Amino acid sequence: MSDRLPGFSTLAVHAGAQPDPTTGARATPIYQTTSFVFNDADHAASLFGLQAFGNIYTRIGNPTNAVLEERVAALEGGTAALAVASGHAAQVVVLQQLLQPGDEFIAARKLYGGSINQFTHAFKSFGWNVVWADPDDIASFERAVTPRTKAIFIESIANPAGSITDIEAISTVARKAGVPLIVDNTLASPYLIRPIDHGADIVVHSLTKFLGGHGNSLGGIIVDAGTFDWSTGGKYPMLSEPRPEYHGIRLQETFGNFAFAIACRVLGLRDLGPALSPFNAFMILTGIETLPLRMQRHCDNAKAVAEFLAGHPAVASVSYAGLPSDKYNQLARKYAPRGAGAVFTFSLKGGYDAGVSLVSKLQLFSHLANVGDTRSLVIHPASTTHSQLDDAAKIKSGAGPDVVRLSVGIEDKEDLIADLEQALGA
Known part of the structure; x- marks a missing residue:
């Protein structure tokens, strides 16, 4: 397969997965553990200092979840992904990296009712302010942009009416405003639409829905397109400024085109804690195969x-x-x-x-x-x-x-x- 890029159905079955090196198990094992043994003190220090990749604690990362993350990133055409406990959790973790108290984000008016409620009410307690725009009127997004705007949020196929959003047109507005475009791709799945191909910078899913597909497991995921320059204009200090908890590392400088996914993991998931159960990751992986x-x-x-x-x-x-x-x-x-x-x-x-x-x-x-x-x-x-x-x-x-x-x-x-x-x- 080295001379060709695998097709979508092949990626849905194989991306991120290999036979288990210890047992030879072909299905991805459920690593039902809270934590992982370090090789030695230096190994532990390098993991905690973001100088090496590896497993520390399942709240931050888990090998079963890692297969799920790599698979969805491959299907969406992103550089990296982070699995979390639900679609709502994905939205909180994404916006925590982008917004400071008093900041705004623009959202399409046609959204899942739970997202409308979360944006309108729950996010007020964080000081995050939503400004609504009409996805049938692209100019309404342009009119909504202010100096406090930090992101634009839309659904590729809107819930509940199933209307299709013009991703490319709204991406143009986001580029002009210098902010990332976030696309909830839950109803389409990457089988129907890959928002990154049309200008999205971040993709989120409720894995609970079509990706899992069997109504048996909650989950959410964040996919980093690797397309946005987080250092521009100093708008996104979580990514562009030195992180005191990691010895002054600037995440964009250190991690390049997957810096946003790293920020969501080591700043969002680490502290907010909406971890996905490895068992749920296993169930969702099985669903994605079909x-x-x-x-x-x-x-x-x-x-x-x-x-x-x-x-x-x-x-x-x-x-x-x-x-x-x-x-x-x-x-x-x-x-x-x-x-x-x-x-x-x-x-x-x-x-x-x-x-x-x-x-x-x-x-x-x-x-x-x-x-x-x-x-x-x-x-x-x-x-x-x-x-x-x-x-x-x-x-x-x-x-x-x-x-x-x-x-x-x-x-x-x-x-x-x-x-x-x-x-x-x-």
Whole structure:
């Protein structure tokens, strides 16, 4: 294989992994340990001083987690990655490296409801201020930039409506402002979209969703594209200034194009502590092996279900970028030619009450707060994931009172359509 770059499916199975050197085990072992023995005092000192790479304590790094990190970095086209306990943890660790109290970051208004809540409320206690922009109006991002802006945050495929974001256009705004572009790629996965190829500097995922794929393990990950100069203008002192806890090391100077991933590990994960369990890393690694197969089936099923719903008399509208009539179809063709994802929304003519009623009548679709499972899932966002928002904010985020969100699984599409048909008829 030395004369060619492995394909996506090969990387999904093999990247980061080798047979265990001690036992010959082919599957990556679960290193279920809190800490690791040092060779001697000098070895310990070099690890703690960032002069050598190795294992110290599972809160900071673990060999099972390291395979997961290398695999996702390879799939996303990044230089390095850091696995953490959840997608929310990934967002906290990323922004801790970028923001000081009083700083701002711009976020697309169309986001997962939990992220909207985290950005609007939880981050206020850190003194981090979110400024909202409309991903359908690129100029709104430009207007939102101020001297306090330190980052721009978007989703590649937005939750819950499945709309496609113009990553390249927003990347241009970020470059002009001199700030990194952070892209949550959870709903697309790197099988459909690789944001780094379109100008992203940092990619985050909830590993809980499509990458893990089986609804059995929480996890998050941060991928460093290695594309941003952290020393420019002194905006990012966590990376550009001497670190007193590491004998004055400047992380960008020392670690170059994977300095951000290192900062997230040795400044963020070390002190905030949202470590990913090695067992969960093992489960997610196993899920990633089938990512290409699953994602294609997810997308094919989702398109069939969306087409059915678009023709049903009880349905007012369907928001799925894979439909030729959808306003995001051209962006889907550009960014996600293999498929427009498996999460989308539709509106019912009966409004809020019809949405609540529908989710209670479905039998094959599971009513729960998750996406990206092999099983098909349904939720009424206005009464659950986006319930903390007022009606105007719900509508702006794509989760109006009449909206139902589907995460289409890998079952037989005919069975999914039959379940929807009986529930809509009832």
